Amino acid sequence: MQKDKKINVAIIMGxxxxxxxxxxxxxxxxxxxxxxxxxxxxxxxxLKEKWVAVVDDVEFPINKDDFSFELNGEKINFNVVFNAIHGTPGEDGKILAYLELLNIPHTSAPFYQMALTFNKRDTLSVVKAHGIKTANSYYVYENDSYSIDEIIEKVDLPCFVKPNRAGSSFGISKVTKKEEMQNALNIAFKEDNEVIVEAFLDGIEVSVGVIEYEGKVKVLPFTEIVSENDFFDYEAKYLGKSQEITPARISKEVEDETAEIAKKAYQILNMKGFSRSEFILVNEEPFFLEMNTVPGLTAESILPQQANHAGISLEDLFGNAIEMNLNPKK
Incomplete structure (x- = not known):
């Protein structure tokens, strides 16, 4: 640690x-x-082309041998890493395995849990085995032969075609006619060579933040998603084409039931740190869609809105994640 005894934090991003x-x-x-x-x-x-620490807009290369860098002739090592990487290599666990090999604590779940939850198909398999309801789905591999008729027979129309391992709604399409299916698959294959096709669930979409806070698993107030578009796509998420209503306009009974399921999913997937799970409430019955383990943390993002409604400031939300991983429970 530095002479001033402050904790060196690397916020990894990109x-x-x-x-x-x-x-x-x-x-x-x-x-x-x-x-x-x-x-x-x-x-x-x-980034693909470089790993750099950015200090006052100047870039300093990261030494990948020990995840350090030199600043004004002084070697800077990190006491903890705050993971803000959406997608690979942060949300799929790759860089966390590297940090764990170096014995550097970080704010996410262990690398295996992150890899598991980044894979939509595998996540659904685990939660289904524990009695959590999910949509009917069909998995397609780019290099395998597949039948569009067979896909539609399994999931029906309309349906959603999604990359199996991607976030922020990149590569997702809603398919309402058989003729649209191949193009939707092609769009999804640009993001991932594995694709999941899911039945359309007609209901209320809610996003449920579950975090570790002050040593306990805490479910945050729900956010109801009302998209102007066909679904909660990239435009709806980031370009204002949706209403995000926190707290969600649902009954206390439905909220309590869904909160229990969200907490159960967090625990059976052996999560740590931040998560945001998506549910569709069909006739007040919750169906689990997916879990995001590095949810957006921008001013527009859902999890910070939820924390605010729970009386947790961003300083406390982020600081707690670091403190809990500097002093992990035995």
Whole structure:
């Protein structure tokens, strides 16, 4: 640690996927809201072409041998890493395996849990085995032969075609006619070579933040998603084409039941840190869609809105994640 005894925090942001720009925004928000009295805060851009610490707009290369860098002749090591990378290599666990090998604590779940929850098909398989309801789905691999008729027979129309391992609604299409299916698959295959096709569920969409806070698993107030578009796509998420109503306009009974399921999913998937699970309430019955383990942390993002309604400031939300991982429970 430095002589001033402050904790050196690396906020990793960027990544190798279509979500890298959103991640850079999330990382900036974290950087602005951490307590500067407690932490020495360093923004670290993890990009395909370079890993660099950015200090006063100057880039310093990261030494991948020990995840350090040199600043004014002094070697800077990190006490903890705040993971703000959406998509690969942050949300799929790859960079976390590397940090775990170096024995550097981080704010996410262990790498295996992150890899599992980044894979929509595998996540659904686990939660279904524990009695959590999900939509009918069909998995398609790019290099395998597949039958569009067979897909539609399994999931019916309309349906959603999604990359199996991607976020921020990149590559997702709603298909209402058989003739649209191949194009939707092609769009999804641009993001991932595995695709999941899910039955359309007609109901209320709610987003449920579940976090570790002060040593306990906490379910945050729900957000109801009312999209102007056909579904909660990229425009709806980031370009204002939706209403995000927190708290959601649902009965206390339905909220309590869904909160229990969201908490159960968090625990059976052995999660840590932040998560945001998506549900569709069909006739007040919750169906689990997916879990985001590095949810957006920008001013427009859902989880910060939910934390605010729970009386948790961004400084407390982000600071708690670091403190809990500096002093993990035995």
């Amino acid at each position: 990544g190798y996927s279509s979500e890298y720009q959103i991640s850079l925004k999330s990382g900036d928000v974290v950087s602005k809201n951490l307590n500067k009295e407690k932490f020495n805060i360093y923004k670290v851009h993890i």
